[in-house]
Amino acid sequence: MATAQQLMVGMADIKTAKSGATFTCLGLGSCIGLAAFDRESGVAGMIHIMLPEAFKDKPVEKAGKFADTGIVAMLDEMFRLGANPSRLVMAYAGGAQVFKFGNPSSTTLDVGLRNSAAVEKILKAKGFRVLGIDIGGPNGRTVTYEQATGIIKVRTVNGGEKVLCNLKG
Amino acid sequence: MSMSPRNYGLMEMSAVKEVANIGLGHATTALSELTGHSFNMDIPEVEAVALEKIPETIGDAMELFAGVYMPFEGDVEGHMAFVFPWPSAVQLWTWLLGSAPDGPEAVDELAASAMLEVGNILNSNFLNAISNMTNLSMHATPPLVSIDLGYSMVASIVANAEMQDVVALAVETRIFDLPTGATTGYFLCIPTRAGLDLILSRLGVLEVA
Numbered sequence: 001m002a003t004a005q006q007l008m009v010g011m012a013d014i015k016t017a018k019s020g021a022t023f024t025c026l027g028l029g030s031c032i033g034l035a036a037f038d039r040e041s042g043v044a045g046m047i048h049i050m051l052p053e054a055f056k057d058k059p060v061e062k063a064g065k066f067a068d069t070g071i072v073a074m075l076d077e078m079f080r081l082g083a084n085p086s087r088l089v090m091a092y093a094g095g096a097q098v099f100k101f102g103n104p105s106s107t108t109l110d111v112g113l114r115n116s117a118a119v120e121k122i123l124k125a126k127g128f129r130v131l132g133i134d135i136g137g138p139n140g141r142t143v144t145y146e147q148a149t150g151i152i153k154v155r156t157v158n159g160g161e162k163v164l165c166n167l168k169g
Numbered sequence: 170m171s172m173s174p175r176n177y178g179l180m181e182m183s184a185v186k187e188v189a190n191i192g193l194g195h196a197t198t199a200l201s202e203l204t205g206h207s208f209n210m211d212i213p214e215v216e217a218v219a220l221e222k223i224p225e226t227i228g229d230a231m232e233l234f235a236g237v238y239m240p241f242e243g244d245v246e247g248h249m250a251f252v253f254p255w256p257s258a259v260q261l262w263t264w265l266l267g268s269a270p271d272g273p274e275a276v277d278e279l280a281a282s283a284m285l286e287v288g289n290i291l292n293s294n295f296l297n298a299i300s301n302m303t304n305l306s307m308h309a310t311p312p313l314v315s316i317d318l319g320y321s322m323v324a325s326i327v328a329n330a331e332m333q334d335v336v337a338l339a340v341e342t343r344i345f346d347l348p349t350g351a352t353t354g355y356f357l358c359i360p361t362r363a364g365l366d367l368i369l370s371r372l373g374v375l376e377v378a
Contacts, residue, residue, distance in 0.1 A: 027320025099313035140321025
């Protein structure tokens with residue numbers, strides 16, 4: 001058995017693997033970490049989404065930065081590794097508002113909320129099965145997804161670590 | 170008039186650093202007066218390419234931080250923040266309040282408001298210095314405080330700035346106490362593209378597109 005390959009999924013990154021990877025999205029604030037798995041081929045992927053949609057007037061330099069361009073790009077990569085996009089299962093976490101002290105002015109957008117709404121809308125439109133969701137609230141999250149076991153864990157600064165779901169069922 | 174996609178030139182970039190340097194000089198002096206301990210800073214750096222890389226540049230970003238975030242408005246608008254690694258935040262609290270919270274879950278209103286005050290003082294001194302130099306109005310909106318991983322809070326600030334405004338670059342630097350250097354903080358400023366153009370044109374260094 002090969003040892004697990006550690007894949008750090010930094011902001012705007014997309015990582016995919018055929019087998020044996022452990023994906024980590026460290027320090028999700030308003031960002032969203034989305035994990036996807038194909039139970040037949042075993043192919044898995046994870047994306048660290050920063051914003052809900054690409055700007056109309058700017059070229060997209062990194063597809064993974066935005067929910068709309070990023071999810072499509074991750075599906076393409078997984079497809080090339082042999083996954084069938086129509087049978088993927090998914091889970092996601094993040095979308096927090098970590099600046100919890102003070103009075104936010106009306107001009108401060110809740111990016112986390114918008115990211116969550118964008119991801120939900122895209123996954124619903126594509127008809128994916130979503131097995132776990134942990135979004136919103138005042139605490140940042142670190143999400144790890146172990147491909148071999150399917151287990152997704154969420155850790156926060158205050159609340160310790162909990163299992164969100166198992167993508168293997 | 171459409172926004173030029175061109176990048177800033179060398180002269181403009183060095184002017185940005187110089188402006189930030191002057192603003193930060195005033196901010197660190199104010200922090201020294203507030204805490205009774207001297208502070209100095211590194212030369213500011215400018216990230217103009219991949220703003221999503223910024224959270225990785227603030228020291229050990231996967232550790233616990235206390236941070237204060239302040240959007241600013243006026244002729245020049247943008248987003249600025251000071252974030253402190255937890256041990257440095259504890260030192261600041263001890264200097265200001267005589268004691269510090271035991272851990273992140275113990276941060277109460279008093280500790281949070283002390284951090285808000287640190288933010289207010291750093292922010293207003295930074296903005297006033299640049300405002301006086303350029304004769305452009307810049308004023309702070311109420312600060313917000315977070316106790317979380319450095320990566321989580323800085324990523325959230327960058328996302329908020331990119332979502333809300335057309336931004337071209339971020340200025341960042343490290344501040345530290347003298348003589349020990351044990352108490353450190355990281356400064357981040359993301360001005361809007363339009364605001365930055367205004368500053369550069371007031372200083373006579375905006376190159377014609």
